[in-house]
Amino acid sequence: MSIVGIFCLTIFGIVSFIGILGNGFILVVNGHQWLQNRKMIPSDFLLTSLSTSRFIMQLGLLINSSLYLIVNIKVPLFLYDVTFFFWIFFNMTSHWCATWLSVFYCMKVTNFANPLFLWLKAKINMLVPRLLGLSIAIFTVSCLPLLVDYFGYIKWCNLTETLPKNASQRKVCGKAPIVFLPIQFSFYVLNLGLSTIAIILLLVSLWRHTRNLKKSGVGVKDLNTQVHIKVMTFLLFWFFFYFVDFIAVIVYAIINSTEGDITTVQGLLIGIWMSAFPSAHSIILILTNPNLKEMCIRLMKEMYAHIISIGHSTS
Template structure:
């Protein structure tokens, strides 16, 4: 994954070219935006929890999502700085497992939390008469705490399995050969290597499928309801629904883009393509996904928007 590619920069201090410097500066801006946005969401929800001693299911998911994304941005930024400027080969080899573990765990959990948030919005807002959907509408909010706990356990297990497989199938890993000045740019092709790639891809596929299905249902319901309101000439309600559709569609594009570049980065890793400029593009897309969704959540939530305006106008 992209964090791994950054770990392949061996000079202790290296001057970046113009493209790499631009990508790094953009990554810093996106990371700081994401940390501020997700940190703000987490702080607001924690203050509400401290005052009322309870959190709604949506606030539970948002709190976990924002905390994990805040940590994800911190790991991303540290990996970029250390590996681009201050790391030698020996130190990179020592911290590679730590960064891989944190990256995989935080990213997998964040994708699941975003998927559960989409499902929650779907069962709360969408209007369908199917018995299975009505049953989900009644039961899903009560399942949220258990789903969050299960997501953390599942993410830890998949991270452990993926990293264990990476150590077992070490011949698929060009990292050690790179450090040993191996000039072979290709990656060994075998069934075990294909299995290792699945360990990285499959855990992200399930939350993506859940998110995509719930988002399509919600967008369909909102669009249908918007058309009904349009026929009754209720302009205010139509505007609200259009804003909700735009926000959901924007986040869907960000989510799909994030999944796409993750899979593409693994494919390039499998092919032995280690161009740092390409992977800076991937890192910027991932950072933009997390940062952009945080901003969407803030502007679409009346509570978060009110708090942000109150802080900015002080």
């Protein structure tokens, strides 16, 4: 492997490790609290579902990339595409979890006098888990015709990856990224639309709230304003990283549709691009959640104290 490849491999390993560690931390903390209380509030349910899907997704991406790019194990293309199907499922599941989490925070923070909005605000705790399940179910059902279409092409490929006539192996057997690109694009746009609406509602609510505060002469830095800004920051980070991840999926699909295999450096760069979004977003989730932030600081202090005690005992 070249120096560039080793550098990309190092970055990919660090980014993946951060994502797996961050999402694993959220999963363990919320899971432990659920075991203690035997109940979970909607925001923690969405966070746990989000971290679980991302943990599985990133771990699978790391293992698949290690086998294919580092160990250089040549698996049949249809098996590679099967792993790609699972990656798509957990990737879209994580996106829906994050989208409904954004909508949940928006509904809890904003205030409007509209009757429909007030009804949704009162029912949001009950609606969010159902909407998440419905979204995942709709995405899964939408993918079924594409799966049938894809496996119609699989009959032309056997385990030795031989093809009839002079057909292109990449076009016939490795077409999963292209087949699923339209449905991915559709759901990406839908998620971006919901997130955009949540951001607009927050901006309008914040503007109206600060205007009322100025009129009353109270000031503009009360607790409600701080909560608005905190949720707004969370949503803007989510929107940015989500857009970057969307571009990465498109690039990945385009490269897979071309003739020939992906080089090691290309594969690692794509892996870094795809891992950066869930890794960075998991850190933001921890830093913006008071409970997770407190647990993280406490854990780091305990680890530091443990390291210091080991140093003193060995000296």
